[in-house]
Amino acid sequence: MDDPPVQLDNTVEVETPEHVRFRFHVAGPTRRALAYLLDLVVRAGILLIVEIVLALATGHHLTSGRAVMSGGTLLALFILEWVYYVAFEAAWNGTSPGKRALHLRVVKAGGYPLSFMDAVLRNLLRTADFLPVGYLLGLLAMSWDGRFARLGDRAAGTMVVVEDPIRVAPAISLDPPATSAELAAFPHRVILPLPDREAIELLLRRRDLSPARREELAEVMAPLVEKRLGMRLGDPVRFLALVYYVAVGGAAKHEAGKGPA
Amino acid sequence: MNRTQDEFIAARKPAWDELDTLLAKRHLLHKLPPTSISRAAGLYRELCSDLMRARAAGYTADVIDLLDSLAARTASAMYSAPPYRWTGLRELVTGGFPSSVRRNGRFLALAALLFILPGLLGFFGALRSRGFAVQVMSEEMVTQMEKSYADLGHGRGDGADGMMASFYVYNNVGIAFRCFATGILFGLGSVFFLIYNGLTIGVVAGAVTAAGHGKNLFTFIAGHGAFELTAIVFSGAAGMAMGYALVHSGQRTRWASLRAEAPDLFRMIMGAALMLLIAAFIEGFWSPSTVLPPVKWGVAVLLHLLVLAYLLFAGRKAPGSNP
Numbered sequence: 001m002d003d004p005p006v007q008l009d010n011t012v013e014v015e016t017p018e019h020v021r022f023r024f025h026v027a028g029p030t031r032r033a034l035a036y037l038l039d040l041v042v043r044a045g046i047l048l049i050v051e052i053v054l055a056l057a058t059g060h061h062l063t064s065g066r067a068v069m070s071g072g073t074l075l076a077l078f079i080l081e082w083v084y085y086v087a088f089e090a091a092w093n094g095t096s097p098g099k100r101a102l103h104l105r106v107v108k109a110g111g112y113p114l115s116f117m118d119a120v121l122r123n124l125l126r127t128a129d130f131l132p133v134g135y136l137l138g139l140l141a142m143s144w145d146g147r148f149a150r151l152g153d154r155a156a157g158t159m160v161v162v163e164d165p166i167r168v169a170p171a172i173s174l175d176p177p178a179t180s181a182e183l184a185a186f187p188h189r190v191i192l193p194l195p196d197r198e199a200i201e202l203l204l205r206r207r208d209l210s211p212a213r214r215e216e217l218a219e220v221m222a223p224l225v226e227k228r229l230g231m232r233l234g235d236p237v238r239f240l241a242l243v244y245y246v247a248v249g250g251a252a253k254h255e256a257g258k259g260p261a
Numbered sequence: 262m263n264r265t266q267d268e269f270i271a272a273r274k275p276a277w278d279e280l281d282t283l284l285a286k287r288h289l290l291h292k293l294p295p296t297s298i299s300r301a302a303g304l305y306r307e308l309c310s311d312l313m314r315a316r317a318a319g320y321t322a323d324v325i326d327l328l329d330s331l332a333a334r335t336a337s338a339m340y341s342a343p344p345y346r347w348t349g350l351r352e353l354v355t356g357g358f359p360s361s362v363r364r365n366g367r368f369l370a371l372a373a374l375l376f377i378l379p380g381l382l383g384f385f386g387a388l389r390s391r392g393f394a395v396q397v398m399s400e401e402m403v404t405q406m407e408k409s410y411a412d413l414g415h416g417r418g419d420g421a422d423g424m425m426a427s428f429y430v431y432n433n434v435g436i437a438f439r440c441f442a443t444g445i446l447f448g449l450g451s452v453f454f455l456i457y458n459g460l461t462i463g464v465v466a467g468a469v470t471a472a473g474h475g476k477n478l479f480t481f482i483a484g485h486g487a488f489e490l491t492a493i494v495f496s497g498a499a500g501m502a503m504g505y506a507l508v509h510s511g512q513r514t515r516w517a518s519l520r521a522e523a524p525d526l527f528r529m530i531m532g533a534a535l536m537l538l539i540a541a542f543i544e545g546f547w548s549p550s551t552v553l554p555p556v557k558w559g560v561a562v563l564l565h566l567l568v569l570a571y572l573l574f575a576g577r578k579a580p581g582s583n584p
Contacts, residue, residue, distance in 0.1 A: 018309070022332040082434065
């Protein structure tokens with residue numbers, strides 16, 4: 001893995017000063033549009049609350065149809081239009097309520113947190129990205145760029161990354177546990193070449209496979225392993241699971257566990 | 262060592278979880294106690310070798326993703342951007358803003374021309390013929406403008422001053438930001454907004470003067486104009502500087518060339534926004550007040566001199582100091 005090939009999927013590799021490389025998943029337009037819509041709803045909600053508070057404070061009714069907007073409304077509009085994103089992204093390390101909900105974060109292209117200046121630039125340039133209507137220019141710019149950077153992102157040198165919580169799949173376990181009778185059929189030590197072991201692991205780790213599909217894949221793989229070991233067992237899935245169990249040393253532990261009993 | 266993925270995870274998971282807990286406490290690492298910081302650094306180094314080992318061994322994507330994201334979060338906590346302090350604002354006001362403006366003097370001159378020439382055209386055009394004015398703005402707008410300046414100088418109704426100040430913040434800062442942001446289109450957006458705003462303001466001034474209320478109008482705008490009109494020109498100049506950085510990129514890529522200019526652009530647009538906030542206050546509370554016109558003119562002259570002196574001299578290094 002010394003020279004990683006150009007990525008086809010939406011990951012970006014970053015190298016730190018100590019030559020550690022790690023990858024970010026950059027967020028695509030759909031997810032970012034959803035976050036934007038969510039923020040829009042939040043902003044509308046804030047405006048509504050401001051209006052209600054103002055109406056209660058001044059004694060006007062919301063529906064009285066005043067011709068001129070009140071000063072408070074105008075200030076709220078200004079803050080929601082120009083300050084909202086800058087304040088949140090600066091204070092919440094590159095997130096806003098909408099971005100948080102969709103697990104998005106704005107970071108510098110090098111993976112570092114964005115500075116206040118970056119937050120200001122990328123959000124002022126929303127105006128340009130919005131042109132001519134509905135972020136069309138921003139969308140065009142995003143489709144042009146491997147990091148889905150809209151104009152504001154490029155000017156500020158930022159990208160939006162996905163931070164989905166990651167759960168590691170549970171360890172492979174033999175279910176039901178191997179019986180002594182089953183293990184007796186195997187040689188004491190099974191040495192599997194790495195590709196074979198990886199292929200079996202892949203099959204065993206995939207919990208989303210239907211039993212029929214699992215069976216089908218195992219039927220392709222089992223004969224190769226059977227030939228190598230010179231033995232066979234009825235059920236190919238069970239056979240492969242057992243082979244793996246023995247190969248990674250589960251059988252030795254099994255015996256050790258059995259010993260004192 | 263040829264460990265299986267499950268053995269690897271079982272052996273290393275406690276260390277990853279420990280690092281994860283340390284990061285969850287504060288996203289800024291330097292706020293943790295010293296022992297935790299050095300512990301985090303050690304865990305980070307271990308994590309990096311885990312990541313390389315996991316990749317080399319071809320472990321499944323979920324494990325590598327977990328390590329990637331943990332490494333990314335730790336790296337970002339360790340090399341976090343300098344936090345923006347309030348002293349940054351003081352630095353901006355006392356020197357950063359005016360020196361950035363001076364560095365971009367040629368864009369400022371160009372922006373001023375693009376604003377003033379259409380303004381003069383609009384003024385004299387509207388002064389000569391009402392037909393010219395209604396070509397630029399709608400008939401109702403012109404009539405409304407003429408009417409609104411007919412009886413100025415008597416103050417506004419109660420509470421209207423605060424409302425208008427808010428309106429000026431919303432409207433003018435919005436105009437300035439748009440004028441700047443559209444400069445990303447190789448400067449063209451800024452050019453358009455400068456000409457458009459210059460022309461509109463010129464036409465209003467011309468039409469109102471033609472209707473015989475010129476004295477009212479100029480008394481009104483004299484005070485805040487020092488801040489407001491200059492700030493619009495500054496934001497246009499910043500927009501054009503941004504466009505120019507894209508066009509004239511030198512040895513850099515276009516976007517790297519823009520990013521090299523970013524600190525100056527940032528200071529100019531933030532300075533312009535601050536000036537517009539000041540302008541909104543003056544325009545909301547001072548300009549429409551019932552103070553006698555000669556006093557307003559005197560104050561206006563003072564404010565203009567103040568702004569000019571600030572932009573020319575603030576933030577210059579003392580002659581003896583190192584550059």
